[in-house]
Amino acid sequence: MNKVKLFCIPYAGGSAAVYSRWKKLVNPLIELKQVELPGRGSRMNESLIDNIPDIVRNIFKEIKDQIKPPYALFGHSMGALITYELCKKIKQEGYPSPVHIFFSGKQGPQVKLKGLNCYNLPEGEFIKHILNYNGTNEAVFKNKELASLFIPILRADFKMVETYKFDRTDDYLECDVSVFSGTDDRAVSWEDLSGWQEVTKSNCRFYPFKGGHFFINEHTEEVVDQINNVLTSISINIEQLSINK
Incomplete structure (x- = not known):
């Protein structure tokens, strides 16, 4: 039985390592592919990229030889936005579509962010803003x-x-979509999450999990269980179709 490759794109500040815990939790029918972004982890020596079009081109170049059915994509927060644009890029380049996409902890791409840009704040204010997400240990910033x-x-x-x-x-997505969210995530409202429904021609299902913005770290087993349920069902269906042929 063919495994479903699952490409996982990290959130802001994260590296491919944020999905390392998933290795022991994913079903044997799923092959985990941790996508590394330039400027961190195993690609630390490469220059950082600060815009979506360039990061999408970079990731596509890195994984294009592995884009063969069946495969799925997962992205959390910033990673969800990159995943959406990567899916469009894959389609535009004439590659096969994923069998499923998981968007996690992020508003629909058409939702405009509220407030001022934070990326160019003075360092102290920027750090304070980051800590509000409760995803980074304050000790990191105390270590120069x-x-x-x-x-x-x-x-x-x-x-x-x-x-x-x-x-x-x-240029709508053509596969089924799952949207994951944290019930206590103050950064993402239910109304904003519903925007994902508008960008796919197929089914869009919503799955709330306990926790804040980084619920995928707080409740990893529950999150991966749901991914297992979705992708193993798809894998079995693909196998049955193959047998019937």
Whole structure:
């Protein structure tokens, strides 16, 4: 039985390592592909990218040889926005569509962010803003060496999200979509989440999880269980169709 490749794109400030815990939790029918972004992790020596079009081109170049059915995509927060644009890029380049897409912890791409841009705030204010998400240990910023590495990554990532421009075209997604959210996530409202329904021609289902913005770290097992349920069902259906042929 063919495994479903699951490409996972990290959130702002994150590296491919944020999905390392998933390795022991994903069903054997799923092959986890942790996507590394330039300027962090195993690609630390590469220059950071601070805009969506360039990061999408970069990721597509990195994974295009692996884009073979069946595969799925997962992105959390900033990663969800990148995932959406990556799906459009894949379609535009004539590659096969994913069998499923998971958008997590992010408003629909057409929703305009409220408030001022934060990526160019003075360092103290920028750090305070980051800590409001409850996803980064304050000790990281108290360590000058770590902070000097981490803050530029966060600024580039926040600029990527805050300067993003939604292009309303008829280039809709063609596969089923799952939208994950944290019930206590103050950054994302239910109304804003519903925007994902508007960008796909297929089914869009919503799955709330306990926790705040980083519920995927707080309740990892529950999140991966739901991914397992969706993708193993797809894998079995693909196998049955193959047998019937």
